[in-house]
Amino acid sequence: MAGASKAVADSRANLPFVYRQYSAEQLKQVLYKMYLIRRFEEGAEESYMRGLIHGTMHLSIGQEACAMGICMPLGEDDQITSTHRGHGHCIAKGAEVKRMFAEFFGKTTGYCKGRGGSMHIADVAKGNLGANGIVGGGIPIAVGAALSSKMMKTGKVVVSFFGDGANNEGAFHEALNMAAVWKLPVIFVCENNGYGMSTSTARSTAVKNIADRAAAYSMPGVIVNGNIFSEVAEASYKAVERARAGEGPTLIESKTYRHRGHSKSDRNRYRTKEEIEDWMSNRDPITLFENELREFGFIDDEGIEAIRSGVAQEIADGIEFAKVSPSPDVSETGNYVYTEQA
Amino acid sequence: MDAMVRELSYAQAIQEAMAIAMDMDERVFLMGEDIGVYGGAFQVTGDLVERYGTERVIDTPISELGGAGVAVGAALTGMRPIFEFQFSDFATLAMEQIVNQAAKMRFMLGGEVSVPVVMRFPAGSGTGAAAQHSQSLEAWLGHVPGLKVIQPATPYDAKGMLLAAVADPDPVMIFEHKLLYKMKGPVPEGYYTVPIGKADIRREGRDLTIVATSIMVQKALDAAATLEAEGIDVEVVDLRTIRPMDKQTVIDSVKKTSRLMCVYEAVKTLGIGAEVSAMIAESEAFDYLDAPIVRLGGAETPIPYNPELEKAAVPQVPDIITAARDLVKGVR
Ligand SMILES: Cc1ncc(C[n+]2csc(CCOP(=O)(O)OP(=O)(O)O)c2C)c(N)n1
Numbered sequence: 001m002a003g004a005s006k007a008v009a010d011s012r013a014n015l016p017f018v019y020r021q022y023s024a025e026q027l028k029q030v031l032y033k034m035y036l037i038r039r040f041e042e043g044a045e046e047s048y049m050r051g052l053i054h055g056t057m058h059l060s061i062g063q064e065a066c067a068m069g070i071c072m073p074l075g076e077d078d079q080i081t082s083t084h085r086g087h088g089h090c091i092a093k094g095a096e097v098k099r100m101f102a103e104f105f106g107k108t109t110g111y112c113k114g115r116g117g118s119m120h121i122a123d124v125a126k127g128n129l130g131a132n133g134i135v136g137g138g139i140p141i142a143v144g145a146a147l148s149s150k151m152m153k154t155g156k157v158v159v160s161f162f163g164d165g166a167n168n169e170g171a172f173h174e175a176l177n178m179a180a181v182w183k184l185p186v187i188f189v190c191e192n193n194g195y196g197m198s199t200s201t202a203r204s205t206a207v208k209n210i211a212d213r214a215a216a217y218s219m220p221g222v223i224v225n226g227n228i229f230s231e232v233a234e235a236s237y238k239a240v241e242r243a244r245a246g247e248g249p250t251l252i253e254s255k256t257y258r259h260r261g262h263s264k265s266d267r268n269r270y271r272t273k274e275e276i277e278d279w280m281s282n283r284d285p286i287t288l289f290e291n292e293l294r295e296f297g298f299i300d301d302e303g304i305e306a307i308r309s310g311v312a313q314e315i316a317d318g319i320e321f322a323k324v325s326p327s328p329d330v331s332e333t334g335n336y337v338y339t340e341q342a
Numbered sequence: 343m344d345a346m347v348r349e350l351s352y353a354q355a356i357q358e359a360m361a362i363a364m365d366m367d368e369r370v371f372l373m374g375e376d377i378g379v380y381g382g383a384f385q386v387t388g389d390l391v392e393r394y395g396t397e398r399v400i401d402t403p404i405s406e407l408g409g410a411g412v413a414v415g416a417a418l419t420g421m422r423p424i425f426e427f428q429f430s431d432f433a434t435l436a437m438e439q440i441v442n443q444a445a446k447m448r449f450m451l452g453g454e455v456s457v458p459v460v461m462r463f464p465a466g467s468g469t470g471a472a473a474q475h476s477q478s479l480e481a482w483l484g485h486v487p488g489l490k491v492i493q494p495a496t497p498y499d500a501k502g503m504l505l506a507a508v509a510d511p512d513p514v515m516i517f518e519h520k521l522l523y524k525m526k527g528p529v530p531e532g533y534y535t536v537p538i539g540k541a542d543i544r545r546e547g548r549d550l551t552i553v554a555t556s557i558m559v560q561k562a563l564d565a566a567a568t569l570e571a572e573g574i575d576v577e578v579v580d581l582r583t584i585r586p587m588d589k590q591t592v593i594d595s596v597k598k599t600s601r602l603m604c605v606y607e608a609v610k611t612l613g614i615g616a617e618v619s620a621m622i623a624e625s626e627a628f629d630y631l632d633a634p635i636v637r638l639g640g641a642e643t644p645i646p647y648n649p650e651l652e653k654a655a656v657p658q659v660p661d662i663i664t665a666a667r668d669l670v671k672g673v674r
């Protein structure tokens with residue numbers, strides 16, 4: 001039990017998982033990062049509107065508790081594969097927002113030196129093997145990373161994030177099967193936000209819950225409320241323990257919702273305003289977590305205000321860093337295609 | 343009497359062609375990701391689902407291999423599917439069904455069957471979508487006997503060639519450059535076809551033949567307009583179909599101009615330019631050449647995200663102008 005003394009622990013005995021498991025400092029850090037994800041994406045969105053960022057982007061606003069909850073029990077050496085909606089995963093795994101902004105601005109100081117942009121954001125040093133432009137593309141790669149972990153005996157656990165839409169790609173099924181057969185230390189995390197672009201899971205997917213598919217691959221399938229940080233973190237904690245013990249993979253389905261459109265060109269014609277409004281005002285993951293922290297006495301209004309202003313400053317600094325960073329030179333267009341040999 | 347001609351965008355022209363095909367033949371239907379209420383990632387299907395219903399405008403799950411295979415199976419057994427890939431890059435997930443099944447089925451079964459499937463691929467760079475959403479993979483499919491591969495460059499051709507593709511008994515792959523979707527041009531109302539396998543001379547000239555594909559046709563025409571002021575008279579051949587290729591039109595043009603340049607967005611090496619150049623080298627036009635053949639193609643790199651690098655990775659109008667000038671003036 002990291003950081004919580006016996007007396008404190010007893011007083012928390014009836015609280016949800018994370019309040020028993022983690023210190024107040026750690027939990028405040030989680031709130032900070034949830035805000036950081038939210039404000040990062042709002043900052044990216046605004047920069048996009050102002051023409052400072054080109055291309056498109058997929059915002060995970062509304063899904064912050066998933067990214068933070070899943071990454072909570074991971075160590076710095078553990079690894080993740082992420083998705084096109086991967087900004088939250090990247091921050092949750094420890095990335096600096098200034099280098100993320102720099103990547104979005106196409107600068108050399110960005111995580112991919114301006115070559116990847118939003119859809120390929122990564123932070124390999126922190127164990128984020130990358131977002132992915134291909135739906136389902138990261139799932140077998142995570143299994144491969146878990147195979148490395150097993151063969152090289154590094155003890156690393158690998159998490160593969162993917163969406164509900166991805167569970168209908170062949171790669172998902174092939175990857176889960178191999179992971180189960182070889183008992184690999186990998187956790188499959190389906191962030192089920194109800195839609196793959198415009199197509200609801202009801203219209204695309206033959207099972208009611210994505211977690212039901214775990215049975216076909218003989219692994220535990222766990223459903224959590226993805227907007228409740230503690231629920232997600234608890235499921236992740238158990239799956240990490242299982243993976244580290246050599247017992248094999250787990251499929252976690254984290255039910256959540258994206259507040260924004262699929263990408264920058266979405267007219268939201270496939271869902272109602274009421275539905276969006278309901279999720280935004282009644283089930284916002286940051287509000288839910290903040291309220292719990294306050295209710296259980298982990299934070300007061302002043303503490304919340306300090307977090308919000310700290311985040312605002314980090315975001316402003318990050319955007320400034322990105323703006324003043326250099327762009328790659330066009331003479332370097334062909335760099336990094338192959339490994340440079342000395 | 344001539345049909346009414348309007349200005350339509352390339353995307354509208356495709357949508358109109360699909361509607362006409364569905365009106366004319368109840369076996370025609372559309373399949374793809376988010377082509378229904380969303381209207382397609384590039385709004386090409388638009389509101390067709392409202393007019394034709396979800397039975398004929400089918401949203402598939404995100405399952406490219408399965409979806410393409412279902413279209414192949416339906417085509418094999420009497421239907422006329424038009425399958426939209428959300429991005430041409432995702433053809434990589436469906437190569438098995440396209441290359442091993444659709445392309446070879448008729449041959450393997452000794453001519454007992456045919457596979458009249460049409461597949462549409464939004465392709466190319468220029469939208470900031472980075473390495474996995476910006477490729478030009480037409481030459482991959484152009485390498486496969488059994489497939490027909492086309493790249494319409496104008497709204498007129500987009501409509502006419504799509505209708506020709508639907509009428510064709512064999513699998514036709516249509517590569518549509520994403521930056522062309524908003525391009526406007528004259529399109530007649532009603533049914534007409536533009537033949538698959540015929541190139542089009544888009545501009546006549548005496549000094550140099552530029553064979554271009556897709557969006558590079560417009561860039562070559564823009565370059566030609568500038569070069570004209572310098573006294574360089576460029577002929578622009580829009581290849582339109584890369585398999586089967588219209589060799590004769592290119593050969594005749596080169597015999598006339600004695601110089602050849604190929605311009606295409608896909609990676610230069612092992613691409614369409616190599617094929618056109620080799621074809622000319624093997625033909626009677628070789629003796630007419632006054633200068634080495636020049637290819638302008640994409641850089642040997644995935645498409646970068648950074649906008650300046652992205653532009654630098656594919657031929658632009660100034661690149662065509664410089665290369666054409668050097669070629670005509672004999673600068674090596
Ligand atoms: C192989 C592939 N097919 C289609 C797409 C286009 N696409 C990008 S994201 C997306 C929806 C993905 O849905 P889901 O997996 O539920 O993730 P979400 O966007 O909801 O986070 C689609 C269809 C793609 N990038 N890759």
Ligand SMILES: [Mg+2]
Pocket residue numbers: 163164165191192193194195196197
């Ligand atoms: Mg989804």
